[in-house]
Amino acid sequence: MNRLSTLILFALLPLSLAVPAVETNTELAIIGQAFNSSDNSDAADQRLGLNLQTRLTHNTKSGNGTFVFQPFVSWDQRDDERNHTDIRELNYLHAFDNWEVQAGIGKVFWGVAESNHLVDVINQTDALEGIDGEDKLGQPMLRVSRLFEQSTLEFFALPGFRERAFLGPDSRFYLGLPIDDDKAQFQSDDGDNHVDYALRLSGYAGDLDYGVAYFDGTSREPSFIPGNEAGSVFLPYYAQMQQWSVDAQYTKEAWLWKLEALNNEQSSGSYSAAVAGLEYTFFGLRDGVLDTGVLLELHQDSRDDATNVLLQNDVFIGTRLAFNDEVDTALLVGGFVDLDDESTSLRVEGSRRVLTDAKLSIEGQIFGDIDPENRSFGFKDNDYIQLELQLFF
Amino acid sequence: MLNKSIQTLVLACSLAAFTTNVYSETPEEKGLAIITAADERDTGWGDFTADMEMVLENRAGKQSIRKVTSRNLEVQGDGDKGLSLFKEPRDVRGTAMLTFTHGLDPDDQWLYLPAVKRVKRISSKNKSGPFMGSEFAFEDLGSQEIEKYTYKYLRDEVCGEGYECTVIERYPAYENSGYTKQIVWMDKEHYRAIKIEFYDRKEKLLKTLDFKGYNEYPGGFWRADTFLMQNHQTGKKTTLNWTNYEFSTGLSDKDFSKNSLQRLL
Numbered sequence: 001m002n003r004l005s006t007l008i009l010f011a012l013l014p015l016s017l018a019v020p021a022v023e024t025n026t027e028l029a030i031i032g033q034a035f036n037s038s039d040n041s042d043a044a045d046q047r048l049g050l051n052l053q054t055r056l057t058h059n060t061k062s063g064n065g066t067f068v069f070q071p072f073v074s075w076d077q078r079d080d081e082r083n084h085t086d087i088r089e090l091n092y093l094h095a096f097d098n099w100e101v102q103a104g105i106g107k108v109f110w111g112v113a114e115s116n117h118l119v120d121v122i123n124q125t126d127a128l129e130g131i132d133g134e135d136k137l138g139q140p141m142l143r144v145s146r147l148f149e150q151s152t153l154e155f156f157a158l159p160g161f162r163e164r165a166f167l168g169p170d171s172r173f174y175l176g177l178p179i180d181d182d183k184a185q186f187q188s189d190d191g192d193n194h195v196d197y198a199l200r201l202s203g204y205a206g207d208l209d210y211g212v213a214y215f216d217g218t219s220r221e222p223s224f225i226p227g228n229e230a231g232s233v234f235l236p237y238y239a240q241m242q243q244w245s246v247d248a249q250y251t252k253e254a255w256l257w258k259l260e261a262l263n264n265e266q267s268s269g270s271y272s273a274a275v276a277g278l279e280y281t282f283f284g285l286r287d288g289v290l291d292t293g294v295l296l297e298l299h300q301d302s303r304d305d306a307t308n309v310l311l312q313n314d315v316f317i318g319t320r321l322a323f324n325d326e327v328d329t330a331l332l333v334g335g336f337v338d339l340d341d342e343s344t345s346l347r348v349e350g351s352r353r354v355l356t357d358a359k360l361s362i363e364g365q366i367f368g369d370i371d372p373e374n375r376s377f378g379f380k381d382n383d384y385i386q387l388e389l390q391l392f393f
Numbered sequence: 394m395l396n397k398s399i400q401t402l403v404l405a406c407s408l409a410a411f412t413t414n415v416y417s418e419t420p421e422e423k424g425l426a427i428i429t430a431a432d433e434r435d436t437g438w439g440d441f442t443a444d445m446e447m448v449l450e451n452r453a454g455k456q457s458i459r460k461v462t463s464r465n466l467e468v469q470g471d472g473d474k475g476l477s478l479f480k481e482p483r484d485v486r487g488t489a490m491l492t493f494t495h496g497l498d499p500d501d502q503w504l505y506l507p508a509v510k511r512v513k514r515i516s517s518k519n520k521s522g523p524f525m526g527s528e529f530a531f532e533d534l535g536s537q538e539i540e541k542y543t544y545k546y547l548r549d550e551v552c553g554e555g556y557e558c559t560v561i562e563r564y565p566a567y568e569n570s571g572y573t574k575q576i577v578w579m580d581k582e583h584y585r586a587i588k589i590e591f592y593d594r595k596e597k598l599l600k601t602l603d604f605k606g607y608n609e610y611p612g613g614f615w616r617a618d619t620f621l622m623q624n625h626q627t628g629k630k631t632t633l634n635w636t637n638y639e640f641s642t643g644l645s646d647k648d649f650s651k652n653s654l655q656r657l658l
Contacts (some may be wrong), residue, residue: 093656095656100656107510109512134509145652147650179522203651226469251515253517254518255516278652281516281518283518283522284519284521284522289520289522305479324522326457327526328485328526357482357483357484389570392483392484393483
């Protein structure tokens with residue numbers, strides 16, 4: 001997204017406040033990260049970041065239309081490559097009797113798993129905002145939904161491809177490959193103007209929640225091709241792909257059984273991938289208040305290539321604690337183990353409310369013995385701990 | 394019209410109660426008859442919305458506030474549908490919970506997480522867990538279907554602000570309740586809950602809930618403005634202040650769907 005245009009839009013925000021019945025929600029996040037200092041790179045051992053986003057919503061008088069505008073700005077104290085702006089959402093949704101039409105920049109989520117979002121393919125990952133893949137870039141879209149009693153059929157036309165950003169050697173979480181992302185290559189002659197299409201049926205039947213989807217368009221995940229003869233720089237290459245996916249969750253008592261699976265066809269070949277898992281919660285421990293969840297998720301990818309695929313044969317084991325207190329204290333601790341090369345990492349996420357309505361979060365990840373051939377080898381010296389204070393206005 | 398049919402029903406029910414009285418009704422039969430009459434009175438409301446402010450207070454008197462908008466849809470022949478949209482504290486703003494209650498069967502429940510735009514089916518087993526850190530458990534706020542309990546009539550006495558009340562004990566028939574029994578005081582004129590005592594799994598008095606400020610809404614439906622829940626074991630209390638009750642707002646099944654969760658805010 002053009003930075004200038006986003007800044008102009010931010011500058012226009014006070015104007016939109018003058019429009020009656022616009023609801024405004026602003027979030028300012030102050031993020032401090034500290035890394036273990038064994039890294040030989042020039043990347044800083046500490047960094048401070050600020051993220052600002054505002055969400056404006058307006059409902060039309062009839063109640064059938066909704067405008068949403070959500071710009072986002074991220075600033076980093078030390079690392080210019082992380083400074084970026086994005087329009088997370090700028091769209092209008094109109095609800096008819098059994099139909100909905102949404103046009104503009106939007107975000108959707110597909111899937112059920114916790115440790116990876118395999119089938120969630122509409123929005124590009126905002127790779128500058130962390131390594132967990134939770135942050136997404138706004139995607140231009142036209143979405144038409146047909147609503148049924150227990151399901152929804154959605155058609156997406158996606159004009160305008162969003163490229164993934166890559167960090168350089170002076171940044172933390174540099175993957176170890178010099179990438180020139182200003183010169184991305186596309187399989188389609190239309191380049192980043194290729195219009196992608198997707199179709200999804202999702203709903204529930206009894207204890208089963210399901211989604212079946214088909215996507216035809218530009219892969220959100222690039223491969224890398226040499227950018228010169230010396231091989232000293234690489235270019236992202238975005239292939240065309242056709243992908244079928246299913247995601248399902250079966251909820252019974254305290255058990256959640258989860259599955260995401262896909263089949264992906266590209267001109268270079270096809271592959272399948274899946275994540276299957278479960279979550280069991282012990283409710284009401286410690287005087288009936290503490291909930292303790294146990295998570296197990298198994299990741300498989302038919303490419304069987306640990307160097308190019310992060311989760312080709314990996315297991316995630318974790319526990320989730322919800323203290324159910326007045327400040328919503330929650331903690332998630334989990335570890336990934338690569339079953340092929342035994343690379344490991346341990347991740348912690350915790351949060352609680354502070355002051356009246358601010359939120360303090362802690363996040364950290366420790367990379368254990370990472371195999372030099374493993375995709376995450378570049379992260380091995382990036383053990384970090386992060387404190388984040390989110391303020392809401 | 395509706396009012397009249399309800400009156401007829403109530404009359405029929407009280408006649409039935411009178412008739413069975415002659416044949417020495419058991420306390421269990423009498424308890425069920427009274428609850429059935431109360432349920433008849435609160436049938437036919439269709440849908441309503443209301444704003445709920447929740448004031449949590451710990452033993453030291455420190456308060457914290459939650460605000461939730463509540464939408465409710467009456468379902469004939471099954472439990473009701475409910476949608477709670479969280480407004481405050483602001484860190485959970487936009488989070489929403491959709492619940493389809495089903496009498497004795499487990500409820501269906503979905504949570505919407507606005508930051509990631511994710512609708513997540515969650516386990517509804519957690520009946521006894523606290524709602525938003527308050528003294529209200531999920532089971533205290535759920536739709537109260539007749540078949541969720543078995544009943545026993547205890548006595549008549551004056552309760553609340555001088556109401557003539559019936560006192561009924563009820564025992565959860567659904568699984569995973571945090572209670573062995575509840576004692577309900579209900580006024581005889583309008584069948585409104587005035588007070589409920591909750592007894593924990595060890596049969597000790599855990600909490601008392603007082604309903605205050607009843608108003609009658611069109612159609613003859615009574616709703617209390619204030620629910621005060623006091624926990625006798627921890628000294629904590631939670632007050633629910635209800636405002637903006639609106640009935641027959643035109644909500645339908647469509648407004649209580651997984652899809653609808655995503656466009657609330």
